[in-house]
Amino acid sequence: MLPVTTQTRTQWRNWSGNQSATTAVATPDSVDAVAQLVATAAADGTRIKPIGSGHSFTAIGVPEGIQLDMSALRGVVGVDGKRVTLRAGTRLHEIPALLAPYGLGMRNLGDIDRQTITGATSTGTHGTGLHFGGISTQIVGAKIVTGTGDVVTLTADDDELRAVALGLGALGVIVELTIECVDAFSLRAHDEPLDLDDAVGGFLDRVESFDHHEFYWFPHTRRALAKTNTRLPADATPSGPGSVRRYIDDDLISNKVYGVVCELGRRVPAVVPTLNRVASHALSERTYVAPSAEVFASIRDVRFREMEYAVELPAVAEVLNDIEKLIPRKGYRVSFPVEVRAAAADDLMLSTASGRTTGYIAVHRYHRDDPADISAFFADVEEIMVAHHGRPHWGKLHTRDAEYFRAVYPQFDDFLAVRDKYDPSRVFGNDYLRRVLGD
Ligand SMILES: Cc1cc2nc3c(=O)[nH]c(=O)nc-3n(C[C@H](O)[C@H](O)[C@H](O)COP(=O)(O)OP(=O)(O)OC[C@H]3O[C@@H](n4cnc5c(N)ncnc54)[C@H](O)[C@@H]3O)c2cc1C
Numbered sequence: 001m002l003p004v005t006t007q008t009r010t011q012w013r014n015w016s017g018n019q020s021a022t023t024a025v026a027t028p029d030s031v032d033a034v035a036q037l038v039a040t041a042a043a044d045g046t047r048i049k050p051i052g053s054g055h056s057f058t059a060i061g062v063p064e065g066i067q068l069d070m071s072a073l074r075g076v077v078g079v080d081g082k083r084v085t086l087r088a089g090t091r092l093h094e095i096p097a098l099l100a101p102y103g104l105g106m107r108n109l110g111d112i113d114r115q116t117i118t119g120a121t122s123t124g125t126h127g128t129g130l131h132f133g134g135i136s137t138q139i140v141g142a143k144i145v146t147g148t149g150d151v152v153t154l155t156a157d158d159d160e161l162r163a164v165a166l167g168l169g170a171l172g173v174i175v176e177l178t179i180e181c182v183d184a185f186s187l188r189a190h191d192e193p194l195d196l197d198d199a200v201g202g203f204l205d206r207v208e209s210f211d212h213h214e215f216y217w218f219p220h221t222r223r224a225l226a227k228t229n230t231r232l233p234a235d236a237t238p239s240g241p242g243s244v245r246r247y248i249d250d251d252l253i254s255n256k257v258y259g260v261v262c263e264l265g266r267r268v269p270a271v272v273p274t275l276n277r278v279a280s281h282a283l284s285e286r287t288y289v290a291p292s293a294e295v296f297a298s299i300r301d302v303r304f305r306e307m308e309y310a311v312e313l314p315a316v317a318e319v320l321n322d323i324e325k326l327i328p329r330k331g332y333r334v335s336f337p338v339e340v341r342a343a344a345a346d347d348l349m350l351s352t353a354s355g356r357t358t359g360y361i362a363v364h365r366y367h368r369d370d371p372a373d374i375s376a377f378f379a380d381v382e383e384i385m386v387a388h389h390g391r392p393h394w395g396k397l398h399t400r401d402a403e404y405f406r407a408v409y410p411q412f413d414d415f416l417a418v419r420d421k422y423d424p425s426r427v428f429g430n431d432y433l434r435r436v437l438g439d
Helices: 031-044 092-102 117-122 196-201 203-209 243-267 269-281 292-296 313-330 371-387 402-408 412-422 431-437
Strands: 004-013 020-028 048-051 066-069 076-080 083-087 139-145 151-155 173-180 185-195 212-217 223-233 286-291 304-312 338-343 358-366
Touching: 020 031, 031 048, 031 066, 031 139, 031 173, 048 173, 083 092, 083 139, 092 117, 092 292, 117 173, 185 196, 185 292, 196 203, 196 212, 196 223, 196 313, 203 212, 203 313, 203 338, 223 269, 223 292, 243 269, 243 286, 243 358, 286 292, 304 313, 304 371, 313 338, 313 358, 313 371, 358 371, 402 412, 402 431, 412 431
Parallel strands: 020 066, 048 066
Antiparallel strands: 004 020, 076 083, 083 173, 139 151, 139 173, 185 223, 185 286, 212 223, 212 338, 304 358, 338 358
């Protein structure tokens, strides 16, 4: 009898609906339970795959044997100064309330908070800000059950943490992560429509001058929405539209109205440029002050598919220019905005920002658009990204393989050496990992 709370068989599907599996599911409720499950699976030759919130677009989380639902392992294990140890299944949206009693916050976040801390960091989830790395750069310790069922504890002094902190789920089941937090802070958010030339031309200056800056370009138009956030002390007076007003605006515009617009564009692709022009002219300027986690995270209810590549920061303008020319040349109709962000260089072995100051460019398509058209569009965009030695987000769609990654990641073989040590018999393997890591 395995020491788990439940074991079932289920049909699993990711958020975007493009990955699925019928799988056995185990829900371990302790580190020992995880270790015993892995040891048993390894002895049987069964594969095991922990899953977070299923928000990856790639097949990275697809199970081939047993899926490990980590939702029974959530919450705070301990706090030491600004270092907070969390159980692996903790959702990002749960963290602000967990940190509040200590006056702490997470240094930076992406644009949603539905992911688990471990799922987010295992794929290199990032936000924006030239002086801030992705979420994995906040990790200063980890406890991981390796492919042999051993429990390994790593601190910031261990070189292997640079693999485990962004490990693609290939090294083991992370059961705890220690995050270096910062004092809680607020953000002043300034959203403004910009002409595309201004958004692109001023991008390098803005990411240098402001804590957090990104913009969304509406294809088929010359309009963009810029979002610029400035860090303020936690006790900064909240101002501007409050959280309820923002929720209504964002939910209505970003989700309800937008869902209808995307559906219309799917049925009549020829109207997409007109819809985008109308949508981009409906954008208005707003400024507000709120706690950081509220500003970073948005609601994303309209399902989409996404490809995102990291390139050297100065290449952003050229890549965007190439994508802008590609869309009319090939007659694509793209209803979703293209998102442009930046991040600091870091030293994690497989971080998309490893060793280079990075610009991120993400393209999206409505999930119900013609699949063949989505694939063709992503393939054409990928060709542009590859020409710039781009590194794809590990959780977002791409077709690259191990040979490519060896060329764009100087520490690729160092990561493989850690994998050989942690998971010699590939208990955590799946098709995606065989493609991107080579076996
Ligand atoms: C609407 C939306 C918005 C997004 N916004 C952003 C963004 O702003 N920035 C960004 O960079 N990305 C973004 N993403 C991508 C997303 O953050 C990543 O794909 C992330 O991995 C999802 O987290 P998850 O908990 O859903 O992980 P899952 O997709 O469930 O799992 C991802 C990987 O983590 C592994 N894993 C999970 N738990 C463990 C564990 N305990 N031990 C070891 N491995 C584990 C899984 O096996 C799998 O390999 C977005 C995705 C969506 C759908």
